[in-house]
Amino acid sequence: MDLTIFQISLLMIFGIFIGIIGSVLGVGGGIFIVPFLLLVFKLPIKSAIAVSLVSIIATSSSVASTNVEKGLANVRLGVFLEIATAAGSIAGSLLMLKIPSDFLQIFFAFMLIPSALSMYIKAKKPSMEEIPLDSDEDFSFSYYDSSLKRQVRYKPKKTKIAFLFSAIAGMLSGLLGIGGGIIVVPVMNIICGIPMKVATSTSNFMLGLTGCVSAIILFKNGYVVENIAVFLIIGVIVGGIIGMKFLSRAKNSTVQIIFSILMMGISIEMIWRTFSR
């Protein structure tokens, strides 16, 4: 497939957008990439998913390499929750045909609304530094917050509940074709109570692994359209660098507000899509 200069620029600009939301919000952006490739490049669905997965891995690897070094991504918490998402995605692929996906989509869309509201309220009314009683020593960690200009220590709480939700995220990622960041980020921020920037960075760190197996299988079967993937990925890498600059200076509450708007948007889009069929 030969691309025109216009198509190449379009892919790179779109990639920059995906890289920015991936690094700032900790989501892979599959929900945007797949329709973009279907509508603009007229790719068949399997190729669109394949290119989208490759791009998600690119966002994760390029951004996480810096965030892990900076201490912004909590590696131990990420690994712990990855067990859940991996197990969930195996369960999801086994259940695939048994749950009607319309029902699932509506259920998921309605679950997003209270999460978005509670995150928005949290951002508007920053709580006092509370030390949770049942916090898990294993995951306590600190990062340097450039917006506060100090080291911030935190201890994630209720990690077992977060584990459960991550398993659901892994399951839904197969069933609904979403990356899971949209679930994992609010779980880490609202339930575990960890700073928003750490939640998005840790989610971004985890993203690469979730789609990795599917990506390898699709790649082996020739579904990855190399020409399209390569320009998208270059954009994603550039966008990731821009987004990281923003994230390190941003306030936790700013990221929370942007994320809650994203959740509302996705919820409305999902409800609209289901009912307009």
Add this chain to the structure above:
Amino acid sequence: MKKFSERSFTILISRVLRYGVIFFVVFSFLSFIMRFLNIPHSNDILRLAIFVLIITPVLRIMMLLYGFIRLKDFKFAVYSLIILIALFVEVIV
């Protein structure tokens, strides 16, 4: 053997990810140059670049396993091993 600190661990993990991305960038540019000069197999080089990029998460888990063992953090070494096994199960399922 040099002491393996928490810091060396973080650097190891971030390096694996970074090298995967750098490999991709270098080889994809190489493939552009090859195509421009009409050298054959430019698309194979591009495929290789993409392949290395998509296996970085697997390499990252392997390095986590190695790193946690070196740190003697066996709980998390077991966690990493479980994920690695889950990935193989996923391939079969």
